[in-house]
Amino acid sequence: MVDYSDTELGRATQYTDGLDAGLLYPIARSKTRRCSATLILPFVGGDQWTAYELSWLGPGGLPQIAIAEFWVSCESHNIVESKSLKLYLNSYNQHMMATWTAVEERLRADLSAATGVAVEVTLYHLDEYPLQCPMVEPHGYCLDQRQVAIDTYTPEAGLLGVDGAHEVEEILYSHLLRSNCPVTNQPDWASVYISYRGAPINRDGLLAYLVSYRQHQDFHEQCVEQIFNDIIAYCQPHELSVYARYLRRGGIDINPFRSNHQPRPVIFRHVRQ
Numbered sequence: 001m002v003d004y005s006d007t008e009l010g011r012a013t014q015y016t017d018g019l020d021a022g023l024l025y026p027i028a029r030s031k032t033r034r035c036s037a038t039l040i041l042p043f044v045g046g047d048q049w050t051a052y053e054l055s056w057l058g059p060g061g062l063p064q065i066a067i068a069e070f071w072v073s074c075e076s077h078n079i080v081e082s083k084s085l086k087l088y089l090n091s092y093n094q095h096m097m098a099t100w101t102a103v104e105e106r107l108r109a110d111l112s113a114a115t116g117v118a119v120e121v122t123l124y125h126l127d128e129y130p131l132q133c134p135m136v137e138p139h140g141y142c143l144d145q146r147q148v149a150i151d152t153y154t155p156e157a158g159l160l161g162v163d164g165a166h167e168v169e170e171i172l173y174s175h176l177l178r179s180n181c182p183v184t185n186q187p188d189w190a191s192v193y194i195s196y197r198g199a200p201i202n203r204d205g206l207l208a209y210l211v212s213y214r215q216h217q218d219f220h221e222q223c224v225e226q227i228f229n230d231i232i233a234y235c236q237p238h239e240l241s242v243y244a245r246y247l248r249r250g251g252i253d254i255n256p257f258r259s260n261h262q263p264r265p266v267i268f269r270h271v272r273q
Helices: 081-088 101-116 202-213 220-235
Strands: 026-028 044-057 063-073 078-080 118-125 168-182 187-198 239-246 251-259
Touching: 026 063, 044 081, 044 118, 063 239, 078 101, 078 118, 081 251, 168 202, 168 220, 220 239, 220 251
Parallel strands: none
Antiparallel strands: 026 078, 044 063, 044 251, 063 118, 168 187, 187 239, 239 251
């Protein structure tokens, strides 16, 4: 686990009632990746954040509410620690904004400054959001009912393997991914979707591997990148995409996507979101 004792993470936070971009706490991706910031990435993609608790005051003082989506490229210099994002979004609560566009522009400017890359921001009215991000399950095979004996709860890439050399194209997924916050050790629950083309991945081994994250401490983004890298190393698919839909904490869910052939995922929610 990466040591964050030299940061402000997990410590008491002082903040004002006004809108304050200084509440955002960036963390260098090079720290979470345990590598040089100049490393050529083996994947494309990004992190889709959904904020369900965004509110501000309209020109007449009437509160406005929205669901916000943020897309942060995996090539950004920094991620933003989720508690700091929650505190930053809460600082809008009593701040008066002239228009929804003004809110989007301020969010875009502050988050782009914190991450070091242009962040995409979209605000949705509550009645339109289900049409933009429907609650569905992609076509694929769920691993969760396989009868697998498991006794490993820290990541073990050696559990991965393939069954034969013939080529398949499929989606395998599990709702049993659990990792833990590296700062608070609180559990982070997710469904993870693995889409690939190549030799058939051994399904029992893949399920055991995903469950092995159960006592692992790391940020969502790093867990997905480790899963991607381990599957590439041990199964060598020609094409691979790994997409984790994490449950929300503090009114925010984080959904990292990494792929070697597809820049964006198909956006959806599952029943726990």
